[in-house]
Amino acid sequence: MIYTVTLNPAIDKTVVIDEYQRGKVNRSINTRKDVGGKGINVSKVLKVLGIDSVCTGILGNENSNFFLNYLESLNIKSDFYLVSGENRTNIKIVEKKHRTVTDINDKGFIVTHEELKKFIDYFLSLVDERDLVVLSGSLPEGIKDSIYGDLINLLKGKSVKVILDADNNSLIEGVEAIPYAIKPNVYELKGLVDIDEKNIGSIVKAGRDLINKGIEKVLISSGREGAVYVTAKNIYFSEGLEVPIESTVGAGDAMVAGMAYGIENGLSDYEVFKLAIACGTAKVMTAGTEIPDIERIKEITSKIIVKPL
Template identity: 45%
Template sequence: MIYTVTLNPAIDKTIVLDSLNLGHVNRSLFSRDDIGGKGINVAKVIKKLGHNVVAMGFIGRENSNYVYKKLYEYGICCDFIEVDGETRTNIKIVEEREGRFTDINQLGFETDNFDLENLIKRIKSRVNSNDVVVLSGSLPKGLNVDTYKIMIEKLKEIGVKIILDAEGEALRKGIEAGPLLIKPNLNELKTIVNCGESLEDIKKAVSVIVDKGITTVVSMGEKGAILFNKDECFYSKPIKVDVKSTVGAGDSMVAAFAIGIHDNLPFEESFRLSIAASTAKVTKEGSQAPDRNEILKYLELVEIQRR
């Protein structure tokens, strides 16, 4: 089984404009609401690819019914711990004329270490040794930067396979606990290591992480993506498509790796699926997940090079 953990979920409201005129009244062309947060976005793609998944984490009690309703529509099983307050709403502004994307992310509810302990207990009561657990996204107010480190240490006691997708100190601390795989984008990588933007610079920067046995996937937007582990290095250039939203592109990559690890696929195959999934995702509005056939359509177009 694959589990995703979202500590700070969100309702993503995407507003599409011709162009944003700052300081003036703007009228949208259309808008859409999706339930999101990185772990939930991962769960949506896993489900679209035909795998079972359980979404866990925290959820705000005040608007929990809406979140449950959306997850039910997606066919995603969930087991959240409800906390006081409401799940945050994130605004995604898409300017069609400029091809520009602006995110306005709210803080959301507040939790504490007692809530975290309860969540860890609940996860440990469900997972088995060969399960895959995805820990991803920002931390809600009230939790320390070592939250992911604590969770990884506790879950590794069971022997689960852990993917971590975070940034800044939360990522740095999490790496200390030794997850199986991390997937920062280039900007997130720069929050934890001194790094240039060439492939050789990135390879050198992540060597200290890879030497710890942590497979590292770095997404670089228009420059493609690169995967490193102790034995292999793969690069994939991007597939040119009409980009409608970049929200959830990295999460789609994580979903592919979760499936690959769960199914014991070679990392090159998982990498290929991840590129296809992220490509299909950016052709969709908002944080809407691509369908399986849309992902498979791009699979044969992925070009992977050994480096």
């Protein structure tokens, strides 16, 4: 089973405007609200790919029904540890004129040491060596940056594979624990290894350095520039496809879903990479954090050109 862990879920409020006017009244063209948070988004895309997962993590009880009802409507199993407080609402401003998305992500609820410990104990009782765990997203107040590293060490103790998608110090500390796979974007990678993010050779070298440390799969995304996949045996590159963009939010999560699907189903590195890119590309064609369509993912997969490096 695949478990996605979201420690700080979010309602994504997407506001589409023409152009942001600082200090003025901005009027929206349209808005939408999606159930989000990185791990939850991964589970949403896994469902579309036809594979079950369990959405776990921590959920604020005040507006928990918005999340739980939505996941139930998609037939996605959820098993969150509930804490008091409200899940955050993250604002995503889509500017049509500039074709940009600006994220304003809130902090979220506060988690006590005891609550975190109870969640970890419960979560560890669920998983065994047949499982794959996706750890992704930012941390709510009260949880230290060491959490992903700690969880990776505990999960490795149970021979559970982990895919990590985090940023800043939680990524740095997570990588020190050597997860099975990681999916940084180039900026997150730059926080791990000193790279020239415009230079593919520099990105590949950073990927290889991480493989040499013991991580088995390193998927580096670079928005519309495409992505690089470095494993012990292969190095692949693919350019981004020119597609109409609705919202880039969640493209990385869709990519992680493709990667998790591929690893869970024993696909080759080449197939995993192709599927991951197709999922990310299909996601940017949907509004907000709406789930991409499986037919579109298949169609894009057939158009992706993967180059071995």
